[in-house]
Amino acid sequence: MISIQEATYSEQYKIWIKFNTGETGIADLHDLPEKFSTARTLKDQNEFKKFYLDEWPTLAWPNGFDLSPETLYERVTGKKPTWASTLTTNP
Numbered sequence: 001m002i003s004i005q006e007a008t009y010s011e012q013y014k015i016w017i018k019f020n021t022g023e024t025g026i027a028d029l030h031d032l033p034e035k036f037s038t039a040r041t042l043k044d045q046n047e048f049k050k051f052y053l054d055e056w057p058t059l060a061w062p063n064g065f066d067l068s069p070e071t072l073y074e075r076v077t078g079k080k081p082t083w084a085s086t087l088t089t090n091p
Contacts, residue, residue, distance in 0.1 A: 002069045002081045004057050009049050013042075015059070017076055019069070025076035032065075039065045 006018040013030035033043040041063050042048045051061050060066035070081045 002073045004053055004059060004069050004072065007051065007053055007059055009051070012045070013048060015051065017059075017072055019073055019076075021073075023073075023077055027072050027075045029067075029075075032067075036065065038063065 004017055005019045005020055006016075012017045012028055013032070014026050014028050016026055018024045018026065029048075032039040033041075034040045039061075042061060042065065047061070047063070051059055052061045054066065057067070058066045058068055059072060072077070073081055
């Protein structure tokens with residue numbers, strides 16, 4: 001199971017993330033305000049910077065918007081989490 005150990009604001013819509021796998025990288029989240037209506041308030045950089053790690057830990061904002069560790073892992077590394085890559089679809 002992927003989890004986030006640390007998250008630090010980098011610049012603009014970018015957040016540096018460290019995962020429990022030891023992998024780190026920058027998540028570019030510039031598309032969120034346009035992609036998700038609940039994230040529209042994050043267009044304001046001051047609001048975007050208010051992210052925190054909740055109890056799961058998931059990257060979350062006070063407006064109620066959050067992103068799963070798995071989504072962020074895929075954005076940062078370009079890889080699906082191990083458990084997701086073992087899923088198969090039935091024809």
